[in-house]
Amino acid sequence: MGFPVDLATYGAFLLTASAIVLTPGPDTLIILRYSLSSGRNVGLATVFGVQMGLVGHTLLAIFGISVLIASIPVLFKTVALLGAAYIAWIGIQSFREHGLLHVGATGKPPVSARKAFRDAMLCNLLNPKVILLFLALFPNFVDNTRDDVPYQLIALSLGLMTINTLWQAPMALAAEAVRRWLKNERIYKLITHSTGILMITVAALMVYDNLF
Template identity: 30%
Template sequence: MEQFSMLGYVTVVSMMVLTPGPNIAIILQSVVTRSARSGFGNLFGIVGGFYFHALCSTVGLTLLLKQSPTMYAVVKTLGACYLVYLGINSLVQAARTRRMPAAQPVNTAANTRPTHGAVLEGFITNVLNPKVGLFYLAIFPQFIGPQDSVPLRSLLLVTIHALFALGWYSILILSFERYRSRLGGASMVMLARVVIGVVLVGLGLRVLLS
């Protein structure tokens, strides 16, 4: 029964990780427009967000969020606005790149952003997504038995989720890095930033309207 229960949980979290969403968009933006290092920074921030949501779920804070439509609306709006902000920032960087010579390598402040900034970016993106918190609130009780230690069991469950995210997103980061190395001139980077910016703005609007 325990093996079946864990298999069900692994299936659920793997589907959640594989489903495209804000996390993948943020990582794609960082790798294509900056570096794989920034992408891994985002990834570590995203994983930190998983543990934050798990902690909130364990102590019952997410339950308050679920029971308060106003709080849920506030968090969702903040998250949506943050995604839109990142998208607009990408479009602004695209406009700046357009003024660069076509053969000139792109080396802006955005490309050399410290890794800790990317970590914070990934963390905020995940924390301001109330759907992740509600996911933990809905999923955790299904896989925590009455005789289990809630903190230890929660730690195990969120760690499994984190390991899946680390594995899959690492593959994506390395794949995106290969693509970025082939971009070459500023014109291709500009195009990538425009596409990513539009995707981020669209994701933000979808979160806001959902």
């Protein structure tokens, strides 16, 4: 069996997906947040968590659950509000950390790789805009007349995850260099609190979009 998606169609999808991935959102914020506070390894674990969230969305799309969620307003709003609450909670945590000076004393980062992976995965899974991305973007590049629609969805999702990783992994690695400046606790607090405020703002906008 050959590649499930026509190469010209796949190229058009990758260009469209790239424009979407480069637009900052909760995934970008959580990667910056954890990379800056806890270092390269934790940042890369966050990137991996985002990709696992996309794997989850792919499975939801294949089994028709994404369509079900989007077709029931109460269910969709519930998912959106849960996502907003989770993103806000992560943002609030930035005001409860003690900074890199504390890290140096204990030898442990403020956030473990396991927690970063879990938070990033749940943040992505509970983001209603990602659900809509799969519902609005993917059908334009899927040939429903064929019997291999699940394989087409998987191919498109792998392309999306590849673009995501190529954009987000360097971001996490670059944040490691920035951490040298964060040994000054004032600068550390300024940056981490700023990312925290941005995450809380994103959460508030999600609540506004789904309640008003």
